Amino acid sequence: xxxxxxxxxxxxxxxxxxxxxxxxxxxxxxxxxxxxxxxxxxxxxxxxxxxxxxxxxxxxxxxxxxxxxxxxxxxxxxxxxxxxxxxxxxxxxxxxxxxxxxxxxxxxxxxxxxxxxxxxxxxxxxxxxxxxxxxxxxxxxxxxxxxxxxxxxxxxxxxxxxxxxxxxxxxxxxxxxxxxxxxxxxxxxxxxxxxxxxxxxxxxxxxxxxxxxxxxxxxxxxxxxxxxxxxxxxxxxxxxxxxxxxxxxxxxxxxxxxxxxxxxxxxxxxxxxxxxxxxxxxxxxxxxxxxxxxxxxxxxxxxxxxxxxxxxxxxxxxxxxxxxxxxxxxxxxxxxxxxxxxxxxxxxxxxxxxxxxxxxxxxxxxxxxxxxxxxxxxxxxxxxxxxxxxxxxxxxxxxxxxxxxxxxxxxxxxxxxxxxxxxxxxxxxxxxxxxxxxxxxxxxxxxxxxxxxxxxxxxxxxxxxxxxxxxxxxxxxxxxxxxxxxxxxxxxxxxxxxxxxxxxxxxxxxxxxxxxxxxxxxxxxxxxxxxxxxxxxxxxxxxxxxxxxxxxxxxxxxxxxxxxxxxxxxxxxxxxxxxxxxxxxxxxxxxxxxxxxxxxxxxxxxxxxxxxxxxxxxxxxxxxxxxxxxxxxxxxxxxxxxxxxxxxxxxxxxxxxxxxxxxxxxxx
Amino acid sequence: xxxxxxxxxxxxxxxxxxxxxxxxxxxxxxxxxxxxxxxxxxxxxxxxxxxxxxxxxxxxxxxxxxxxxxxxxxxxxxxxxxxxxxxxxxxxxxxxxxxxxxxxxxxxxxxxxxxxxxxxxxxxxxxxxxxxxxxxxxxxxxxxxxxxxxxxxxxxxxxxxxxxxxxxxxxxxxxxxxxxxxxxxxxxxxxxxxxxxxxxxxxxxxxxxxxxxxxxxxxxxxxxxxxxxxxxxxxxxxxxxxxxxxxxxxxxxxx
Numbered sequence: 001x002x003x004x005x006x007x008x009x010x011x012x013x014x015x016x017x018x019x020x021x022x023x024x025x026x027x028x029x030x031x032x033x034x035x036x037x038x039x040x041x042x043x044x045x046x047x048x049x050x051x052x053x054x055x056x057x058x059x060x061x062x063x064x065x066x067x068x069x070x071x072x073x074x075x076x077x078x079x080x081x082x083x084x085x086x087x088x089x090x091x092x093x094x095x096x097x098x099x100x101x102x103x104x105x106x107x108x109x110x111x112x113x114x115x116x117x118x119x120x121x122x123x124x125x126x127x128x129x130x131x132x133x134x135x136x137x138x139x140x141x142x143x144x145x146x147x148x149x150x151x152x153x154x155x156x157x158x159x160x161x162x163x164x165x166x167x168x169x170x171x172x173x174x175x176x177x178x179x180x181x182x183x184x185x186x187x188x189x190x191x192x193x194x195x196x197x198x199x200x201x202x203x204x205x206x207x208x209x210x211x212x213x214x215x216x217x218x219x220x221x222x223x224x225x226x227x228x229x230x231x232x233x234x235x236x237x238x239x240x241x242x243x244x245x246x247x248x249x250x251x252x253x254x255x256x257x258x259x260x261x262x263x264x265x266x267x268x269x270x271x272x273x274x275x276x277x278x279x280x281x282x283x284x285x286x287x288x289x290x291x292x293x294x295x296x297x298x299x300x301x302x303x304x305x306x307x308x309x310x311x312x313x314x315x316x317x318x319x320x321x322x323x324x325x326x327x328x329x330x331x332x333x334x335x336x337x338x339x340x341x342x343x344x345x346x347x348x349x350x351x352x353x354x355x356x357x358x359x360x361x362x363x364x365x366x367x368x369x370x371x372x373x374x375x376x377x378x379x380x381x382x383x384x385x386x387x388x389x390x391x392x393x394x395x396x397x398x399x400x401x402x403x404x405x406x407x408x409x410x411x412x413x414x415x416x417x418x419x420x421x422x423x424x425x426x427x428x429x430x431x432x433x434x435x436x437x438x439x440x441x442x443x444x445x446x447x448x449x450x451x452x453x454x455x456x457x458x459x460x461x462x463x464x465x466x467x468x469x470x471x472x473x474x475x476x477x478x479x480x481x482x483x484x485x486x487x488x489x490x491x492x493x494x495x496x497x498x499x500x501x502x503x504x505x506x507x508x509x510x511x512x513x514x515x516x517x518x519x520x521x522x523x524x525x526x527x528x529x530x531x532x533x534x535x536x537x538x539x540x541x542x543x544x545x546x547x548x549x550x551x552x553x554x555x556x557x558x559x560x561x562x563x564x565x566x567x568x569x570x571x572x573x574x575x576x577x578x579x580x581x582x583x584x585x586x587x588x589x590x591x592x593x594x595x596x597x598x599x600x601x602x603x604x605x606x607x608x609x610x611x612x613x614x615x616x617x618x619x620x621x622x623x624x625x626x627x628x629x630x631x632x633x634x635x636x637x638x639x640x641x642x643x644x645x646x647x648x649x650x651x652x653x654x655x656x657x658x659x660x661x662x663x664x665x666x667x668x
Numbered sequence: 669x670x671x672x673x674x675x676x677x678x679x680x681x682x683x684x685x686x687x688x689x690x691x692x693x694x695x696x697x698x699x700x701x702x703x704x705x706x707x708x709x710x711x712x713x714x715x716x717x718x719x720x721x722x723x724x725x726x727x728x729x730x731x732x733x734x735x736x737x738x739x740x741x742x743x744x745x746x747x748x749x750x751x752x753x754x755x756x757x758x759x760x761x762x763x764x765x766x767x768x769x770x771x772x773x774x775x776x777x778x779x780x781x782x783x784x785x786x787x788x789x790x791x792x793x794x795x796x797x798x799x800x801x802x803x804x805x806x807x808x809x810x811x812x813x814x815x816x817x818x819x820x821x822x823x824x825x826x827x828x829x830x831x832x833x834x835x836x837x838x839x840x841x842x843x844x845x846x847x848x849x850x851x852x853x854x855x856x857x858x859x860x861x862x863x864x865x866x867x868x869x870x871x872x873x874x875x876x877x878x879x880x881x882x883x884x885x886x887x888x889x890x891x892x893x894x895x896x897x898x899x900x901x902x903x904x905x906x907x908x909x910x911x912x913x914x915x916x917x918x919x920x921x922x923x
Contacts, residue, residue: 263787271774276769571769578765580782581751
């Protein structure tokens with residue numbers, strides 16, 4: 001037999017087995033597209049310009065590895081249905097005189113076709129989806145997005161390499177299965193099925209350990225996400241692998257227990273559904289674990305993204321305490337007061353109605369939180385390391401005046417407001433000074449600098465100006481020109497609307513620059529417009545991946561129903577012959593759905609809860625400090641998702657019913 | 669008392685494009701007494717399977733009627749047909765039709781579970797039948813773990829456990845070796861002696877020779893029948909062979 005024969009024969013086989021091959025090819029295509037999209041997003045040059053680019057970049061890289069792992073398991077799973085159904089055909093060919101190596105060759109060509117079609121299709125689909133989603137989401141956000149549409153040739157190569165590897169593995173596993181059986185076994189192949197599985201305690205325990213280990217890492221790791229990369233990577237991989245193990249072991253255990261309950265088991269609905277599920281539980285468990293993992297990814301994406309969007313106002317409020325925020329960074333008090341007076345002058349010229357205002361003076365000192373306490377460093381050397389902190393010193397007078405309080409401090413005492421991490425010390429030792437912490441505050445003076453910084457910040461209230469000045473002197477002595485100045489903050493609100501505010505903003509900037517005052521002028525209205533652009537990128541990625549994973553999930557559930565439908569067809573035909581009505585078929589299918597239905601969604605919920613500390617840490621870095629908003633939002637996302645899942649499952653159960661019923665006996 | 673009666677059954681299949689009409693049954697009338705053991709023989713294409721499908725209510729006749737225990741099964745409503753079948757008929761198939769997803773016991777329980785019986789009652793019914801069919805010790809095994817003969821005995825147990833009015837067997841020995849065939853035919857004789865009415869469709873002269881009456885079908889009609897009377901199995905075998913020879917050579921056999 002020459003190669004020409006195999007090339008033609010294999011093509012014919014694919015056509016002939018269209019109803020198994022077409023869904024399979026679609027699945028392969030979509031998986032390839034999914035990998036391509038996530039991987040190319042991580043290389044998108046627009047990413048560099050976004051806030052938290054390195055975090056995002058890291059998440060996308062991690063995401064692409066998880067998808068690669070997922071693709072391997074999922075395609076192997078899908079292939080197992082395919083091979084099972086084709087064993088009979090191979091058995092006949094084997095008996096008719098085709099040797100096993102000829103079968104292997106045929107299979108190789110078939111795989112080759114599937115590989116070419118699904119990879120080309122997948123990459124094209126990936127590029128097209130990328131573009132369509134991009135346009136769609138830009139429309140939804142209605143703003144500029146820093147991420148452009150982008151074609152990544154190197155990602156195409158990565159995708160090809162990954163899929164060559166996956167297809168090789170699939171091919172080897174198929175050939176192994178065919179090789180291990182004699183023609184008679186092959187002939188019975190699709191009927192023979194797997195034996196009813198035994199409970200595997202080892203896998204179950206390993207699964208629990210893996211998932212638990214993953215959870216533990218997420219719960220205890222303190223470092224910011226991009227610094228703790230290896231840990232989080234481990235956590236995700238552990239949870240993914242553990243989920244597969246746990247599902248395999250626990251679903252068999254659950255069904256075995258149900259089977260032991262005689263009065264439960266011997267009910268029409270349960271009887272058939274439990275035995276059916278138990279019979280192909282190994283496959284079924286992988287299918288459920290696939291759904292669970294995708295559900296988790298969807299939930300994480302959607303809940304964190306939507307929290308970010310909803311929290312955007314919240315973020316703006318923390319970073320921009322007033323409509324206009326001016327930071328005077330003159331050489332000393334006098335300079336700053338001059339600038340302050342000048343701004344007042346403009347306010348009067350413009351006849352502005354000031355509805356609220358805040359003015360105070362502060363000193364920013366950065367430090368490294370080392371073993372031997374806080375070691376001050378020049379502010380411009382701060383790089384975003386996790387052990388860096390910012391201290392913002394203000395005087396008691398300013399604090400009391402701004403916050404309308406009447407706190408009292410002796411010399412050497414301080415008040416501390418921790419912005420993110422608790423301040424767990426009784427004293428603050430800095431430079432050659434030591435301060436007693438008198439009280440931990442729960443309210444702070446608005447300061448965008450604190451909010452904006454990636455490092456943890458503490459507001460420190462000192463007793464008086466002299467104290468602040470001596471701190472300034474100490475750091476001047478140590479850092480020289482790199483020392484930070486005593487600055488002033490002036491924030492005020494007006495009764496102007498957004499557009500007018502932006503005009504005023506330009507006016508202030510010009511005035512500030514003309515007078516050569518040092519400092520920063522910020523406007524909430526202007527920032528809002530900018531933020532939408534910056535966070536829009538996050539929203540884009542979140543929405544994009546959320547939709548993508550949801551599509552994948554629908555496809556997987558659909559595939560599961562189709563392949564199981566063809567598997568169960570013969571069995572339902574027999575049951576109908578013995579006297580099972582269509583109604584009973586339907587209700588037993590529904591029972592099958594119900595028994596196992598909630599499992600992936602419940603486990604996905606637990607996964608999301610365990611990932612919560614990790615995600616909230618990430619969101620904290622993006623200044624989403626409103627954890628309660630995030631919790632509420634995650635719960636809402638979860639409920640919506642559950643409903644969606646329920647609908648998808650019921651729609652696809654109909655497909656299953658149709659397939660099963662077609663195999664039934666003729667009924668007038 | 670007549671348990672099953674068919675009156676001028678006719679079944680015409682129309683091909684897909686409506687052109688050709690194939691007459692599978694042209695005029696079949698016969699009746700089966702309570703406690704009888706009837707075998708139906710005929711060549712491939714003679715209409716045996718069509719007849720069985722109609723008797724089992726899998727299919728409807730083009731014209732004619734089937735009465736089971738006095739009830740016209742053509743009038744059983746569509747949504748009751750499954751229950752009707754489950755309560756009145758027991759089936760034994762050539763390919764056993766056991767489900768790999770169940771062990772033998774659960775396979776046998778299946779029709780009872782469908783009828784909503786309690787486990788205790790099912791188990792009480794199962795024990796005597798299982799002992800009688802010699803499968804009591806293998807009840808927890810799965811179909812793929814036992815031999816063909818054992819599978820068929822489990823299938824018989826599944827058919828009998830509902831105490832059906834009529835046991836329908838479609839080539840029950842077709843997939844069995846001679847030893848298992850003998851076992852199964854002995855079982856059929858034994859349950860028949862206990863009063864179970866059996867209707868068996870078969871190719872096998874040997875299987876048919878155990879029946880109390882053999883009907884021959886040719887070209888969609890009942891062509892001939894042989895009553896056992898006082899004949900032994902061997903004599904029945906001879907008579908059936910003769911008739912089959914006549915059928916095959918196409919001689920104008922007149923009764």
